[in-house]
Amino acid sequence: MKKMVIGALKSAGISERDIEKFIEKPKNPERGDFALPCFFLVKKLKKTPKQAALEISLKIKDKRNFEKIEAVGPYLNFFINRSEFAKYVLNKISKEKENYGATKKSLGDIILEFSQPNTHKAFHVGHIRGTSLGESLARIFEFNKDKVIRANYSGDTGMHIAKWIWCYINYHSKEAIINEESWFAKIYVDAMSRLEKNPLLQEEVDEINKKLDSKKDKKLNELWRKTRNISVKSWRKIYDELGVKFDVHYFESEVEQESKLIVNNLVKRKIAEVSDGATIMNLKERGLGVWVLLRKDGTVLYSAKDIALAERKFKNYKVKRSLVITDSAQDLHFKQLIKTLELMNFDNYQNYKHLSYGAIRFPWGKMSSRTGENILYSEFKESVIKQSSSEIKKRFKLSKEEIYERALKISISAIKYWMLKQDTNKTIIFNPKEAISFEGNTGPYLLYSYARAASILKRADQKKPTKLVIKKINEKEKRLISELENFPEIVEDAYFSLSPNLIANYAYELSKTFNEFYHDNKVVGSDEENLRLKLVWSFMQVLKISLYLLGIETIEKM
Numbered sequence: 185m186k187k188m189v190i191g192a193l194k195s196a197g198i199s200e201r202d203i204e205k206f207i208e209k210p211k212n213p214e215r216g217d218f219a220l221p222c223f224f225l226v227k228k229l230k231k232t233p234k235q236a237a238l239e240i241s242l243k244i245k246d247k248r249n250f251e252k253i254e255a256v257g258p259y260l261n262f263f264i265n266r267s268e269f270a271k272y273v274l275n276k277i278s279k280e281k282e283n284y285g286a287t288k289k290s291l292g293d294i295i296l297e298f299s300q301p302n303t304h305k306a307f308h309v310g311h312i313r314g315t316s317l318g319e320s321l322a323r324i325f326e327f328n329k330d331k332v333i334r335a336n337y338s339g340d341t342g343m344h345i346a347k348w349i350w351c352y353i354n355y356h357s358k359e360a361i362i363n364e365e366s367w368f369a370k371i372y373v374d375a376m377s378r379l380e381k382n383p384l385l386q387e388e389v390d391e392i393n394k395k396l397d398s399k400k401d402k403k404l405n406e407l408w409r410k411t412r413n414i415s416v417k418s419w420r421k422i423y424d425e426l427g428v429k430f431d432v433h434y435f436e437s438e439v440e441q442e443s444k445l446i447v448n449n450l451v452k453r454k455i456a457e458v459s460d461g462a463t464i465m466n467l468k469e470r471g472l473g474v475w476v477l478l479r480k481d482g483t484v485l486y487s488a489k490d491i492a493l494a495e496r497k498f499k500n501y502k503v504k505r506s507l508v509i510t511d512s513a514q515d516l517h518f519k520q521l522i523k524t525l526e527l528m529n530f531d532n533y534q535n536y537k538h539l540s541y542g543a544i545r546f547p548w549g550k551m552s553s554r555t556g557e558n559i560l561y562s563e564f565k566e567s568v569i570k571q572s573s574s575e576i577k578k579r580f581k582l583s584k585e586e587i588y589e590r591a592l593k594i595s596i597s598a599i600k601y602w603m604l605k606q607d608t609n610k611t612i613i614f615n616p617k618e619a620i621s622f623e624g625n626t627g628p629y630l631l632y633s634y635a636r637a638a639s640i641l642k643r644a645d646q647k648k649p650t651k652l653v654i655k656k657i658n659e660k661e662k663r664l665i666s667e668l669e670n671f672p673e674i675v676e677d678a679y680f681s682l683s684p685n686l687i688a689n690y691a692y693e694l695s696k697t698f699n700e701f702y703h704d705n706k707v708v709g710s711d712e713e714n715l716r717l718k719l720v721w722s723f724m725q726v727l728k729i730s731l732y733l734l735g736i737e738t739i740e741k742m
Contacts, residue, residue: 196243216261233258292504293331302339306369346393351375439492601627605688633695691730
């Protein structure tokens with residue numbers, strides 16, 4: 185629709201380069217569908233912005249597609265002809281269907297690393313934010329025709345593994361190994377508790393860590409391999425429920441030897457140095473402190489492993505860029521990594537990016553793997569499902585299996601939407617009761633809006649209205665059409681700014697506008713049934729795309 189505005193401006197002799205970027209969409213619909221601030225025309229027209237707006241409004245010759253064009257102060261406001269506007273938007277959605285909103289712009293193929301649970305630890309609520317963010321971005325990239333390699337990277341070696349195995353051998357070896365995150369978490373918490381009470385026990389842990397690093401103890405290696413594999417299997421159901429998939433899963437153990445060779449080479453090239461027995465990157469002069477690569481005992485840290493992983497990614501996949509998503513606690517680490525890649529003349533260091541997200545807090549405080557104050561994903565999910573099931577039972581008579589299946593989808597929508605509607609860099613205060621609410625800015629509210637639209641079409645006995653017929657368009661209808669027209673711009677902004685929250689909050693505003701429209705307008709059996717059914721169908725289409733890009737599955741009954 186901007187093209188109509190540009191055409192009108194050209195008819196008045198205004199054809200500035202990149203004029204499209206100056207055209208705005210007023211938040212207040214009373215100020216038009218589009219507006220042109222005239223400040224940038226002051227030099228050319230040698231007039232004040234207010235005078236420029238008035239002069240242009242009088243010169244415009246092509247007003248065919250507008251109800252009116254008016255100058256208000258320094259702004260030139262354009263009111264698109266409602267019928268033409270509706271035809272353009274609704275026919276475009278009908279033609280493009282599930283591709284509506286995709287941009288033709290692209291930053292290139294990408295390998296996207298996210299989630300990163302460590303073996304022998306719990307998959308907790310904190311992991312859901314990074315996992316949901318990564319999957320959503322992957323879908324946004326793919327929607328814009330980028331090829332995406334989804335990568336997971338897990339710590340399966342290092343001190344936390346040594347602590348877990350030490351505790352298992354000494355205090356839990358008579359227990360059967362269980363394929364449950366809660367069992368692994370219990371032993372890790374026990375290890376931390378015992379070490380805190382008796383720090384001298386750390387020497388035993390260090391010895392196990394050395395043996396794991398050398399891989400010479402066959403019995404220890406077999407225990408590590410067995411428990412590692414079971415720990416990884418425990419995640420599969422979680423990823424299925426979250427609607428997440430991965431193309432490649434890297435493990436720290438796979439890059440250990442490479443990383444040692446890289447570190448030795450960095451020392452030879454005098455990029456890294458040995459200090460007090462440890463191998464470090466001294467980045468103090470660059471404001472990034474000291475980055476330790478190898479401990480004094482020669483065991484490798486995850487810093488060195490990340491260098492090897494960066495090289496492996498670009499070697500394995502011919503992509504233009506790499507993006508790693510982690511919590512903000514890793515910000516300094518990735519600045520140190522990228523600076524090291526630059527100093528070692530890594531070809532793709534400029535294309536290696538890091539996106540961080542804020543921590544998750546609960547009303548009662550911070551989570552911690554160390555103390556066991558983490559909320560396990562499985563436990564949290566079941567508590568939310570219990571609340572969802574209660575709401576479903578009030579509305580429908582269903583079997584236990586149907587209630588659970590529907591409650592699971594509603595609960596996942598509640599959890600993921602709460603994570604994604606926030607700015608990525610902000611800390612989230614997660615309130616389970618608010619997140620599961622069927623009212624307000626929540627996932628269940630969006631699913632409810634979609635289900636309401638589906639029920640309207642079902643009553644009309646059609647999934648898609650026939651050829652569009654427009655008699656007149658009221659304000660609520662126009663507002664809904666305007667929201668639908670905004671979608672492609674929202675998707676583009678989310679794509680370039682790596683911000684799924686833009687799509688999440690758009691989906692909420694769209695749903696609110698739809699419910700206001702439906703509240704004030706009879707659909708089935710009205711004189712405007714054709715147009716309104718088309719509006720309902722278009723709303724469903726755009727909301728479904730929005731939710732898909734957030735990794736949320738729609739349902740037609742709540």
